[in-house]
Amino acid sequence: MPLQSSPVLSYRDDFSFRNSPAAIRRFPFPFVEDSYLYSVNIEPATSRDPGSIYEHAFDIDEHYRSEMAERALVLDKDPRRYLVMPHMQVAAWDALQMIMQHLAADYPQSFSLTQNGERWQWRNHLLDIDQHFIFGDATSLPCAPLEYIGRQVQGDFALLDQRDGDLYMDAGLITSPADWSLAFDAGMSFKQWHAPVPMAHQMGVFERALKYLLNLQVGQPVRRLNWTLTINPRLDSSPETFHEWGADRGRITAQNVGQQVHLRVELQVMARLPRSHAVMFSIRTYLISLDELVTQPGWGCRLHRVLRDLPDPIADYKGMTRYRSTLVEWLSQFDPHA
Amino acid sequence: MTPTLSRPIVVMQSATACPPVIAELDQPLLLNGDQPDFARRLQQALASATVGCRLYLLGDEAFAWRIHAEARAAGLEDDEISMTCTTSGLRQVYCAHCGLTQAAGPHAVLNCIGCHVGLEVRTHFSRRLGAYLGVCINPDQPYAGFQP
Amino acid sequence: MSAALTVQVSAARMLTPVVRELTLSACDGALPGFSPGSHVQVHLPLAEGKVRNAYSLTSDPAHTQHYRIAVRLQDASRGGSRYLHRQVQVGDTLQISPPANLFAPHGTARLHILIAAGIGITPFMAYIAALEQQQAAFELHYLFRPGLSDAYLDELQQRLGPRLHAYASRPDLGRILADRPLGSHVYTCGPQALLDAVEHHATRLGWSPRHVHSEAFKGAQPGQPFDLHLLRSGQRLRVEAEQSLLEALEHAGLQVPNLCRGGVCGQCITRHQGGAIEHRDSFLSPAEQAEFLMPCVSRGNGPCVSLDL
Numbered sequence: 001m002p003l004q005s006s007p008v009l010s011y012r013d014d015f016s017f018r019n020s021p022a023a024i025r026r027f028p029f030p031f032v033e034d035s036y037l038y039s040v041n042i043e044p045a046t047s048r049d050p051g052s053i054y055e056h057a058f059d060i061d062e063h064y065r066s067e068m069a070e071r072a073l074v075l076d077k078d079p080r081r082y083l084v085m086p087h088m089q090v091a092a093w094d095a096l097q098m099i100m101q102h103l104a105a106d107y108p109q110s111f112s113l114t115q116n117g118e119r120w121q122w123r124n125h126l127l128d129i130d131q132h133f134i135f136g137d138a139t140s141l142p143c144a145p146l147e148y149i150g151r152q153v154q155g156d157f158a159l160l161d162q163r164d165g166d167l168y169m170d171a172g173l174i175t176s177p178a179d180w181s182l183a184f185d186a187g188m189s190f191k192q193w194h195a196p197v198p199m200a201h202q203m204g205v206f207e208r209a210l211k212y213l214l215n216l217q218v219g220q221p222v223r224r225l226n227w228t229l230t231i232n233p234r235l236d237s238s239p240e241t242f243h244e245w246g247a248d249r250g251r252i253t254a255q256n257v258g259q260q261v262h263l264r265v266e267l268q269v270m271a272r273l274p275r276s277h278a279v280m281f282s283i284r285t286y287l288i289s290l291d292e293l294v295t296q297p298g299w300g301c302r303l304h305r306v307l308r309d310l311p312d313p314i315a316d317y318k319g320m321t322r323y324r325s326t327l328v329e330w331l332s333q334f335d336p337h338a
Numbered sequence: 339m340t341p342t343l344s345r346p347i348v349v350m351q352s353a354t355a356c357p358p359v360i361a362e363l364d365q366p367l368l369l370n371g372d373q374p375d376f377a378r379r380l381q382q383a384l385a386s387a388t389v390g391c392r393l394y395l396l397g398d399e400a401f402a403w404r405i406h407a408e409a410r411a412a413g414l415e416d417d418e419i420s421m422t423c424t425t426s427g428l429r430q431v432y433c434a435h436c437g438l439t440q441a442a443g444p445h446a447v448l449n450c451i452g453c454h455v456g457l458e459v460r461t462h463f464s465r466r467l468g469a470y471l472g473v474c475i476n477p478d479q480p481y482a483g484f485q486p
Numbered sequence: 487m488s489a490a491l492t493v494q495v496s497a498a499r500m501l502t503p504v505v506r507e508l509t510l511s512a513c514d515g516a517l518p519g520f521s522p523g524s525h526v527q528v529h530l531p532l533a534e535g536k537v538r539n540a541y542s543l544t545s546d547p548a549h550t551q552h553y554r555i556a557v558r559l560q561d562a563s564r565g566g567s568r569y570l571h572r573q574v575q576v577g578d579t580l581q582i583s584p585p586a587n588l589f590a591p592h593g594t595a596r597l598h599i600l601i602a603a604g605i606g607i608t609p610f611m612a613y614i615a616a617l618e619q620q621q622a623a624f625e626l627h628y629l630f631r632p633g634l635s636d637a638y639l640d641e642l643q644q645r646l647g648p649r650l651h652a653y654a655s656r657p658d659l660g661r662i663l664a665d666r667p668l669g670s671h672v673y674t675c676g677p678q679a680l681l682d683a684v685e686h687h688a689t690r691l692g693w694s695p696r697h698v699h700s701e702a703f704k705g706a707q708p709g710q711p712f713d714l715h716l717l718r719s720g721q722r723l724r725v726e727a728e729q730s731l732l733e734a735l736e737h738a739g740l741q742v743p744n745l746c747r748g749g750v751c752g753q754c755i756t757r758h759q760g761g762a763i764e765h766r767d768s769f770l771s772p773a774e775q776a777e778f779l780m781p782c783v784s785r786g787n788g789p790c791v792s793l794d795l
Binding site: 343344384387388389390391392412413414415417418 | 594596663664665666667668669670691692693694696697
Binding site for chain 3: 087094
């Protein structure tokens with residue numbers, strides 16, 4: 001499927017980011033019921049629904065160039081968003097291989113990969129890249145492998161080392177986090193980096209999730225959806241820049257709600273990396289303004305009920321406390337029972 | 339007799355009465371932060387330690403986690419290090435905005451000495467950094483608490 | 487669980503009079519990548535029914551045009567190794583499960599001390615290839631019966647030089663484990679008695695248990711035949727002498743999660759609700775065995791066993 005060549009839109013400053021009608025239709029609305037409660041909600045990451053975000057292992061959409069430009073801005077400004085501990089080199093190459101092979105197979109008009117033993121050639125027509133390199137030799141690439149491929153694929157990536165019956169966040173490229181810091185979380189175990197999440201620990205959610213992930217097999221990835229809200233289509237909603245964007249939460253009014261409040265959905269895919277035995281945790285973020293969202297039948301109504309009834313600790317954790325009542329009030333117009 | 343190089347190492351922030359658990363160790367090497375050549379002696383002890391060595395740290399959080407990091411760099415792993423932190427004293431805070439890890443008191447807020455943003459010290463803790471996460475407490479006025 | 491792979495035996499050679507190495511090539515598409523320490527389950531069509539044995543991949547994970555396994559002929563066994571030695575020829579195809587890893591090297595180890603006995607050398611052949619590429623520090627202690635269970639010895643001597651320590655009788659494990667630099671990890675593969683001995687010396691010398699890793703070479707052993715009653719479906723099955731309980735279930739079309747086929751990984755855990763059980767696993771506690779069993783190795787001890795399946 002040929003990718004549209006759209007102009008580069010921005011996720012900061014003037015926030016020119018918009019979704020086309022096609023992007024709105026394929027947006028992964030995450031709520032299947034009128035209320036939300038944690039569950040492990042993991043499913044096998046098999047290809048389904050051609051044209052949807054689930055068709056390919058790594059989803060490239062109309063925002064590709066915009067997102068790659070944004071990523072470059074974040075990395076150039078703050079190198080702490082990228083980290084690979086020395087023992088994660090093999091995992092980084094595993095990730096490069098997995099991403100390149102899938103992109104070349106799924107989007108042959110945009111990417112191609114030729115492998116001749118260790119001599120590889122990678123072409124990215126969207127960014128005008130033609131790169132010969134030696135697989136496994138970082139000096140043959142302009143930068144280290146995870147950063148190299150990370151600058152050419154949408155989504156954040158964390159590489160988790162599996163050891164001592166646990167998973168450790170020992171590498172990653174994270175430029176669009178929903179309020180968490182790779183620089184701080186680096187080196188943490190699975191439960192440690194999930195420590196701030198309210199309510200889920202008592203429910204045993206993380207015990208079950210960890211057990212499941214430790215048993216991931218090569219070729220059998222799994223996925224789940226995660227969601228939160230963001231003011232403006234700001235991809236980089238990191239703790240690092242919170243002092244720059246946090247105040248936006250206090251500026252929501254009944255007039256600007258539809259334009260400024262965005263639903264942020266993460267497609268999280270967990271895959272076993274073959275040679276390193278590490279787990280690749282990829283986080284592909286989709287943003288939609290509420291004005292765009294309510295054009296889809298039923299979405300406004302369902303979102304109203306979810307946000308109205310969301311337990312306070314979860315609402316606070318997702319950062320919506322200051323504008324929640326304004327938001328719920330605005331959404332009630334889409335709910336026939338409100 | 340315990341081989342010398344895997345004997346336990348006890349590091350205290352300052353010379354204090356030995357807690358009972360220390361008294362039961364087999365010929366431990368005792369180091370304390372008040373000693374004039376403490377840094378060099380600690381570095382030497384870690385460099386020559388072998389598998390079987392256990393490290394015991396006593397002090398405030400800021401001291402204990404700094405030594406913990408040095409021990410990790412020398413090859414000791416989490417389960418070979420035990421720590422007794424005194425309740426009063428300093429702890430470390432990592433400023434998310436500028437990346438500086440700094441010593442701080444027990445208060446829930448502080449001004450980052452690196453970038454001057456007023457920080458809320460969260461409960462989220464990094465064992466690797468030995469520090470709590472500090473994030474801007476008032477994004478409406480990030481530098482409100484700063485007096486140059 | 488993923489589908490089996492079809493592979494072709496593209497080469498075979500005897501490494502010793504009792505150890506045969508098979509080279510397995512892909513029949514369609516590429517073979518999946520794997521990490522050092524991985525094993526595959528080879529599906530063996532024996533007269534009594536399909537049997538599956540697990541074998542470590544000895545080949546270099548960097549090259550996945552083919553896999554290699556090395557099989558030791560076991561006399562007191564169910565016939566799997568006999569089949570792979572005597573029946574399988576170059577050109578034959580085999581079904582194997584995709585690789586899985588229950589014995590991966592530790593990511594933050596500063597020194598990897600490998601201890602292998604006999605056919606226990608197999609996972610370490612893949613380890614060595616990967617560790618050398620990463621320029622990681624390691625040494626290998628290889629215990630074998632010369633001329634019989636010393637597979638790969640020549641190759642190892644050439645490649646490893648002083649990093650190889652070869653023994654015709656059990657070495658002083660205390661000496662191997664003493665005075666080691668911080669961050670050392672020890673990995674043992676061989677008979678249970680060796681694993682137990684390494685653990686004993688390591689504990690005595692103050693090694694943290696998280697630095698001591700092992701893979702036992704255990705598989706299903708034959709036993710008395712017995713009947714199975716599956717309570718949920720009502721099905722009645724027969725477990726033959728040479729078949730494991732798990733294999734009997736698979737033969738009847740049931741899908742039971744499994745990985746190691748040796749009673750250590752916990753995947754195939756099943757609730758039993760009647761009949762005497764002979765527990766042969768290393769996973770469940772005695773309290774758990776009152777309720778559950780590991781069908782990959784454990785068997786019924788009487789005429790019939792009822793399972794919650």
